[in-house]
Amino acid sequence: MREEVPIHRCIFQQDKRLLFGAREGTYMATQAADLGSANEPSAQPDAVVVRFAGDSGDGMQLTGGQFTLSTALAGNDLATFPDFPAEIRAPQGTLFGVSAFQINFGSREISTAGDAPDVLVAMNPAALKVNLPSLKTGGLIIADTGEFTKRNLDKAKYDVSPLEDDSLAKYKVLAFDISALTIEAVKEYGLGNKDALRSKNMWTLGLALWMFDRPREPIHQWLKQKFKSKPDIANANIAALDAGHAYGETAEISGPLSQINVAPTKTEAGLYRTITGAESISLGLVAGAQLADLPMFFGGYPITPASAILHHLVRLKEYDVTTFQAEDEIAAICAAIGASWAGSLGITSSSGPGIALKGEAMGLAIMTELPLVIVNSQRGGPSTGLPTKTEQSDLYQAIYGRNGDAPMPVISASSPADAFECAIEAVRIAVQYMTPVMLLTDGYIANAAEPWKVPDPATFEPFPVTFLEEKNDGDTLLPYRRDEKGARPWIKPGTPELMHRIGGIEKHEETGNIDYSPENHQAMTDARKAKIDGVANSIPDQGCCLGEPGAKLALVGWGSTFGPIHRAVSQARERGLDVAHVHFRHIWPMPKNTGDLLKSFDKVLVPEMNTGQFKTVLRDQFLVDAQPLNKTDGLPFYIHELEAAIEEALS
Amino acid sequence: MNEMTKIETTLKDWETDQEVRWCPGCGDYAILKAVQRTLPQLGCDPKNTVFISGIGCSSRFPYYMETYGFHTIHGRAPAVATGAKLANPELDIWLVTGDGDGLSIGGNHMLHVLRRNVNMQIMLFNNEIYGLTKGQFSPTSREGTRSPSTPIGSVDRPANPASFALGAGARFVGRGFDVSKNLPDVLKAAHAHQGAAFIEIFQNCIVYNKDVFNDFAAPKGAGDRQLWLEHGKPMLFGDPKTGLDKGIALDREGLSLKVVEATEDNWEEAGVLVHDATSRVISNMLIEMPFGPFPMALGVIYDDPRPSYSESVAQERAKATEGKQANLAKLLGSGQTWTVEADEGHPTD
């Protein structure tokens, strides 16, 4: 157990500010590029938001992903937001089949995917219709006229083509026949029209690479690798990419298109990669298991957006990882519990509906006091809800959602990069306190990518597990005798002389034999609670990531709202407002100084993508007048929404 | 079970200090004794033997076995056991479940543990009733069963555990009953089988479903009502005192089984079948024989091993990790990376 823990001003310091070297006080008052002046050749915005939107079959996520990589390679800080439909193959050209990928990148620190795009690439009328409302006034629309056919306009419910009336007057429009240009570019590879048109996304990516002066070489390499066995397809895609790039150069002479130069972010030296939350959780769990010196057993059942973790871990078997795709979420957690009982680190992962199914088994892990990590990649709404959208509405479920008094630590990741450390922390708590731990993330964190400074494993503090090897009370084995942290010993079946029985029925305080007696149940209820409360002794005090204790207003958040809150607070502070940002990693139990810290502020505002769950927990735990700021539209907070709330709270 | 070194133990070594809490006269006692008698004969090692159960009267079983035991939650024991087996393939796992636990709430897990062929012995105590919750009808209760939830008799058609198991892909299906002297032999065969071995054990719930198995389990007339199957032996039955006088033969036209008169001397001419435990078709017919016109098929009905789950998983792991070495630093720094140099403060890659 760590006794003295340093006060971290906030997790952000550890993983992001330090890594990307952002400088407080240098934010521009406007959020992004002033593309209103993009015609001037030397446009040098400090950040730009680009949104690629098309039909779900158009490969927009791939385009976005590759553009992200080249942006990272160019040294910009960035954040992305993939926004795709729930349907696997939605009918072509329809409004609900639109898939989009937004990226915000800049020469300064970037903490969100951006409120409003500066550039919208619309591959068809539906994509334009769905995404236009968010485009910044004066922003640039790049549209493929080849797809603005009568049929597609009908599907997008346009009476008249928006490219032909004056409905886009507020924007700059660059409309040309990308489809035809692509077909022309790949002609020599003898593909049918349908196959040729598949390269449209690469043509568009080529144009985007030109716009932001990015090298094409890494994408050439990637295409060659991806289509190793189909060189024709690889070459056609490369040709399309090059053609898009070349088009940019020619178009510059006349159209509204010009090259935009976003300078690299000032960044701490080191090795970097881009990482999504699903990747970083997987890597963090692997690292955690290694630090605990345990084999890992992962039980999962496919569900969006949690499946990605299973997909990553299944490829890491050489790290002593066993993955098990179970018959349902109940079996997934039960198998993980069985594996933990047998001496592995049991892990399971799901999203809200699956977490609901796991509830009873979590109780079993709590009663049998076995380590277990449960990852919940939250999605939206009750029941099936919004599978591909993001929300933070499983907080009550995480803290309270089990029968009986069933306390369980809950921690939450605030960004894709932060999820790595959170996963290690979840493992640490699980094995040191012999308890299931819930790690909360969400669809946004799981799918979004950001640059990550690759950490050196040698700097991680190991927490190796020791199993009980002999009787712990003279000649007697007491499977429920607790250590100073309140944890019982971990005993592997197969150990000589330590045979014993455990189960979900109330256990005797020390022997673990069935015991329903009133005093014993009271004692065990108290012991289970005290153990989890005691986790607070091993976590850092809570600090402010912006501002100081005692500020007039604090925005208190948890999870993936980190980016927008951070940016909004920092902008408000630049305008001289006395506002702080407090962001929680440890949701249950909370750091020991939480009550004092919250009471130091005149006002506390809790922005959440739910109807006010963390706000209620804070009120309950600390009797503070925490005020809610809620939204549940499936989208992350916009910075302007938060800025408006700050202004109002301080007026 | 697995290959193992034999350990010498006595029945006493397998008893715990816990007071057994079943109703007096409950069939579970007899099964407990049968298991405690069998394990020493098999040379099992208590430290590697584990009992995993769900919830129900039957699922209290692990508390009475001096081994590692896990009393889990209702219906989920197969899943817990699968995880334990994958984490430590050395464990010799016995799963204890009931007709409600294993076929109602846990029916899905039962299906999958069998189809995956996870190496363990699965004992389903079938008392055709929910014992622990005080006697409601269960998925194996016969039509018309009166119970607190079916006061004028149940209308649900019952499931047949052994045919469920066979249908789910089990490679071993055996049957016995609580007080049968042959039960240890079925347990031994199950233990010898590599893979999931499913044993349906008819068990008398003396309180809520008393003597429902008496029609075939009662000692009187048992020879005529029980067909004990043994691989390679003719399917003969009858009163052993007066001599076996009946056999099971194939009705080739109707593609079904029939009872024929036969003795130990003339069974071949009478067309009596020799039990082939590796024949899924015959096993299925034996399991589905309607009791009454036919005797109850008992013993090792089906036993045709194929690679068990933990073996297949181990092979797959070997293939997946071939030539790969764990290197966390390398793993963290994989994918498309770039290096930021100290002085310039911007990337060079």
Ligand SMILES: Cc1ncc(C[n+]2csc(CCOP(=O)(O)OP(=O)(O)O)c2C)c(N)n1
């Ligand atoms: C989730 C859940 N639902 C219901 C119960 C109540 N319950 C306990 S045992 C049982 C049925 C047991 O029947 P069976 O499996 O046949 O076992 P038996 O008692 O007959 O041996 C039920 C419904 C429970 N413990 N957990």
Ligand code: SF4
């Ligand atoms: S209720 Fe029935 S099954 Fe349960 S212990 Fe009593 S007799 Fe046995």
Ligand SMILES: [Mg+2]
């Ligand atoms: Mg029963």
